[in-house]
Amino acid sequence: MQTNLADFIKNTPEGDEAEAILRACVHCGFCTATCPTYQLLGDELDGPRGRIYLIKQVLEGAPVTAKTQLHLDRCLTCRNCESTCPSGVQYGRLADIGRKVVEARVERPLGQRFKRLLLKEGLTRKWIFTPALRAGQLLRPLLSKPLQDKIPQRQGGGHWPGGTQARRMLVLDGCAQPAMAPNINGAAARVLDALGVQLIVAPKAGCCGALRHHLNDQGGALDDMRRNIDAWWPYVAGLAGGDGAVEAIVMTASGCGATVKEYGHLLAHDGAYAAKAARVSALTLDLSEVMPQFEAELARRIGGRIGQRVAYHPPCTLQHGQQIRGKVEGVLRAVGVDVKLCADSHLCCGSAGTYSILQPELALQLRDRKLANLAATGAETIVSANVGCQAHLQSGTATPVRHWIELIDRALAAVGA
Ligand code: SF4
Numbered sequence: 001m002q003t004n005l006a007d008f009i010k011n012t013p014e015g016d017e018a019e020a021i022l023r024a025c026v027h028c029g030f031c032t033a034t035c036p037t038y039q040l041l042g043d044e045l046d047g048p049r050g051r052i053y054l055i056k057q058v059l060e061g062a063p064v065t066a067k068t069q070l071h072l073d074r075c076l077t078c079r080n081c082e083s084t085c086p087s088g089v090q091y092g093r094l095a096d097i098g099r100k101v102v103e104a105r106v107e108r109p110l111g112q113r114f115k116r117l118l119l120k121e122g123l124t125r126k127w128i129f130t131p132a133l134r135a136g137q138l139l140r141p142l143l144s145k146p147l148q149d150k151i152p153q154r155q156g157g158g159h160w161p162g163g164t165q166a167r168r169m170l171v172l173d174g175c176a177q178p179a180m181a182p183n184i185n186g187a188a189a190r191v192l193d194a195l196g197v198q199l200i201v202a203p204k205a206g207c208c209g210a211l212r213h214h215l216n217d218q219g220g221a222l223d224d225m226r227r228n229i230d231a232w233w234p235y236v237a238g239l240a241g242g243d244g245a246v247e248a249i250v251m252t253a254s255g256c257g258a259t260v261k262e263y264g265h266l267l268a269h270d271g272a273y274a275a276k277a278a279r280v281s282a283l284t285l286d287l288s289e290v291m292p293q294f295e296a297e298l299a300r301r302i303g304g305r306i307g308q309r310v311a312y313h314p315p316c317t318l319q320h321g322q323q324i325r326g327k328v329e330g331v332l333r334a335v336g337v338d339v340k341l342c343a344d345s346h347l348c349c350g351s352a353g354t355y356s357i358l359q360p361e362l363a364l365q366l367r368d369r370k371l372a373n374l375a376a377t378g379a380e381t382i383v384s385a386n387v388g389c390q391a392h393l394q395s396g397t398a399t400p401v402r403h404w405i406e407l408i409d410r411a412l413a414a415v416g417a
């Protein structure tokens with residue numbers, strides 16, 4: 001697509017990146033049909049091609065309006081369009097750049113600003129989010145059904161294995177996950193410990209930056225990233241004791257993984273952090289990339305012991321953001337699980353970070369479509385690979401929704417391994 005960027009962004013790193021992305025788009029519209037918001041709203045401007053055109057106009061200096069902002073806000077950033085695009089258009093990065101410019105030009109109404117501030121500052125800080133969630137869980141019986149649905153039941157994390165192992169990997173604890181679903185990392189730590197890998201949490205690491213990034217606080221997000229790099233670096237460089245450097249940084253939430261894998265790109269122009277960020281991104285693996293090496297061992301120990309019919313919902317941040325497909329199903333099938341993908345499994349469930357709070361009507365429509373498709377598989381349990389998808393899906397169904405590693409953990413515990 002021919003572009004003529006305005007002076008305010010021309011010849012800047014973001015301008016150059018946006019220009020290259022815009023030039024790659026041939027305006028064919030293949031992406032439109034697979035866009036969840038286009039499917040729901042039927043408006044070209046609520047599909048990727050229309051949004052790309054809007055961003056192009058913004059970057060070329062056209063007036064920016066609240067309507068432009070609304071069409072960009074309605075985008076889930078699911079990046080399904082990237083998987084569909086035959087020209088390799090990196091829509092997600094273009095959306096980030098476009099949204100940043102729009103955010104600076106269009107003042108949001110007070111209510112929106114307050115809500116976004118609460119999300120940005122509250123969700124990303126454990127010391128705020130954990131007590132707030134605990135209070136909500138205590139008051140849950142007194143709340144209306146829609147509010148109850150938004151508050152996950154309290155769960156324990158189980159024991160964290162003590163001792164050391166020959167192999168060591170870091171794991172990101174994150175911001176909301178430890179309060180919402182502590183058993184996910186607990187399960188990952190127990191399973192990997194049983195297989196000879198020690199998972200380590202760096203105490204000073206926190207939110208990966210995705211929440212602030214997607215709420216257009218891109219400076220705050222970069223600070224989150226630098227803090228995590230500082231927290232991880234002693235382990236990455238082998239300065240934190242133990243037997244040298246860790247071999248990987250494991251992500252149990254695919255939303256965090258998609259972001260940490262981009263640290264290198266997002267901090268490429270930061271002289272103090274560029275090299276470290278690139279190293280951290282290179283070391284980062286989703287849990288589903290770590291586990292396939294253990295398939296044979298797991299099959300030997302627990303093969304055939306997970307009896308439920310299971311439906312797997314692949315998060316967008318895994319299948320589109322990280323382009324990882326088939327690995328979770330592969331591990332589950334290796335241990336004899338009858339795992340099914342539902343119809344339209346490439347489509348977003350509507351969770352999308354804070355989207356389900358900021359765009360509840362669209363998010364609920366997507367959730368209910370997804371749950372109907374998952375129910376049609378006849379599954380007794382739904383599994384996913386991202387805490388946000390799990391909580392969002394669980395809010396609309398009585399069918400248990402878990403992280404897939406929790407199935408493996410239970411089966412190992414059942415055989416006493
Ligand atoms: S993003 Fe890709 S699929 Fe969509 S219009 Fe552009 S070139 Fe076509």
Ligand code: SF4
Binds near residue numbers: 075081
């Ligand atoms: S990221 Fe998802 S919602 Fe946004 S334009 Fe692409 S397909 Fe549509």
